[in-house]
Amino acid sequence: MPLRLEIQRLSLGGEGIAHAEGRVIFIPYTAPGDVIEAEITETHARYARAQLIKVLQPSSDRTQPPCPYHFQLRTPYSAFRTGLFCGGCSWQHLTYAAQLEAKRRLVQETLERLGGLKGISVKTALGMRDPWRYRNKVQEPVGWDGRRLISGFYAQESHDIVPIEDCLVQSTLSVSLINRTRVLLEKFHVRAYDASRHQGWIRHLWVRTAGDKALLVLVTRSPDFAHEAQILEPLIREFPQLAGIHQNVNPARTNVILGRGWRKIYGADFIEERLGNLRFRLSPGSFFQVNSLQAKVLYDVAAAMAGRGDRLLDLYCGVGGIALWLADRFNEVGGVDEVPSAIENAEANAELNGIENARFIAQPVESFLRNLGRSPGPLCVTLDPPRAGCAPQVIRELIHLKPDRLVYVSCDPGTLARDLGLLVKGGYRVQDVQPVDLFPQTAHIETVVKLTR
Numbered sequence: 001m002p003l004r005l006e007i008q009r010l011s012l013g014g015e016g017i018a019h020a021e022g023r024v025i026f027i028p029y030t031a032p033g034d035v036i037e038a039e040i041t042e043t044h045a046r047y048a049r050a051q052l053i054k055v056l057q058p059s060s061d062r063t064q065p066p067c068p069y070h071f072q073l074r075t076p077y078s079a080f081r082t083g084l085f086c087g088g089c090s091w092q093h094l095t096y097a098a099q100l101e102a103k104r105r106l107v108q109e110t111l112e113r114l115g116g117l118k119g120i121s122v123k124t125a126l127g128m129r130d131p132w133r134y135r136n137k138v139q140e141p142v143g144w145d146g147r148r149l150i151s152g153f154y155a156q157e158s159h160d161i162v163p164i165e166d167c168l169v170q171s172t173l174s175v176s177l178i179n180r181t182r183v184l185l186e187k188f189h190v191r192a193y194d195a196s197r198h199q200g201w202i203r204h205l206w207v208r209t210a211g212d213k214a215l216l217v218l219v220t221r222s223p224d225f226a227h228e229a230q231i232l233e234p235l236i237r238e239f240p241q242l243a244g245i246h247q248n249v250n251p252a253r254t255n256v257i258l259g260r261g262w263r264k265i266y267g268a269d270f271i272e273e274r275l276g277n278l279r280f281r282l283s284p285g286s287f288f289q290v291n292s293l294q295a296k297v298l299y300d301v302a303a304a305m306a307g308r309g310d311r312l313l314d315l316y317c318g319v320g321g322i323a324l325w326l327a328d329r330f331n332e333v334g335g336v337d338e339v340p341s342a343i344e345n346a347e348a349n350a351e352l353n354g355i356e357n358a359r360f361i362a363q364p365v366e367s368f369l370r371n372l373g374r375s376p377g378p379l380c381v382t383l384d385p386p387r388a389g390c391a392p393q394v395i396r397e398l399i400h401l402k403p404d405r406l407v408y409v410s411c412d413p414g415t416l417a418r419d420l421g422l423l424v425k426g427g428y429r430v431q432d433v434q435p436v437d438l439f440p441q442t443a444h445i446e447t448v449v450k451l452t453r
Contacts, residue, residue, distance in 0.1 A: 003025075013443060023043075023047050061094055067167075069162055070092045070093070088169075115424075123432075128293065132441075137290050149186040171209050198221075210282060215284045218248070248285070279352050281345065299321065313333075327350075384410075389416065428453055
């Protein structure tokens with residue numbers, strides 16, 4: 001039986017939250033202030049999940065999603081049920097101002113609830129002037145719908161591919177290149193990978209862009225490539241922006257996209273991204289922020305928080321983005337990452353930009369800090385860990401190291417709150433919290449935090 005609910009706020013996962021029958025109820029594609037009808041789809045002891053049926057009274061934060069693959073509502077706000085819809089941009093139904101405020105509030109609430117950090121003021125999230133077409137990397141799974149080869153994105157909480165012809169957060173170059181590649185693969189009867197049977201060949205289409213250049217990667221189950229010339233020559237001819245074509249071989253039964261085997265088929269090994277005065281060489285599989293415009297905003301925030309000084313240590317440094325951005329503010333800069341290829345890229349990027357005061361080490365952060373000992377003088381540490389945050393040992397070693405400043409860049413408010421709580425217990429004080437919106441139209445939140453002793 002449908003329930004009438006009023007959405008009170010948004011969860012960290014991006015769903016609307018209501019209360020009924022003594023439970024918290026999570027309803028996706030809703031906005032704070034919506035009055036809705038919903039059906040319970042999943043029940044647990046303390047919470048439930050529900051499906052939106054109708055919006056009876058829309059919130060002032062609600063807007064009509066421009067993407068045809070997003071969950072749609074028709075006037076008079078009845079659910080538009082078309083079966084599958086893309087699980088990617090789950091906040092398109094919110095105005096952009098509402099998205100930014102929600103991200104600020106979610107960081108604030110999470111720091112208080114999970115980190116025990118009271119009295120901290122989180123600044124307004126720094127957003128984009130135009131929050132569309134911002135992604136510089138995309139990977140689309142390829143499948144077969146019984147009639148044709150398809151590519152797109154997974155429906156929410158499933159591995160069913162929603163076939164798409166356009167994506168409003170990708171560049172038009174990426175979209176065109178993927179669509180044309182898929183058509184050529186189908187023309188020559190290339191079989192899509194079937195995970196249940198571990199059969200087929202093409203698994204994903206992967207595109208990285210920088211400026212007006214692109215790298216295309218075909219992720220395949222096996223290294224063979226039938227009709228290689230017939231498929232790739234039209235792409236090279238039709239897309240002068242296509243700097244290189246690579247094949248990645250992933251023979252494993254896994255949800256991990258990339259395998260270990262790489263082969264360059266055509267053109268360049270990398271393309272160059274420019275941020276401010278710096279150039280970054282990006283190979284097809286290297287990590288870099290997917291939103292170049294906002295990456296500069298993020299790095300500027302980190303630079304302002306780090307200030308200037310004698311020594312900077314950048315942990316989880318990746319291809320050296322933050323370390324190199326801050327290199328002119330410190331006499332010595334060191335970067336640490338456990339991925340050897342990332343360190344190779346960081347060293348190449350330092351050389352490319354003529355930066356001579358930066359050194360990079362390929363080593364797990366835990367073991368590096370364990371052997372480092374206590375800092376003999378002023379030291380600033382920046383860290384940008386993966387979504388899981390820092391291992392407990394890293395937090396312990398940082399507290400032992402006693403840098404006078406810490407700048408923590410996080411992509412997950414929950415693990416950020418946990419780690420900040422531990423650092424505060426270890427003698428640090430949170431001074432500044434600044435969310436930066438690297439992922440408009442989604443619930444993902446990037447946050448930069450300054451801590452001092």
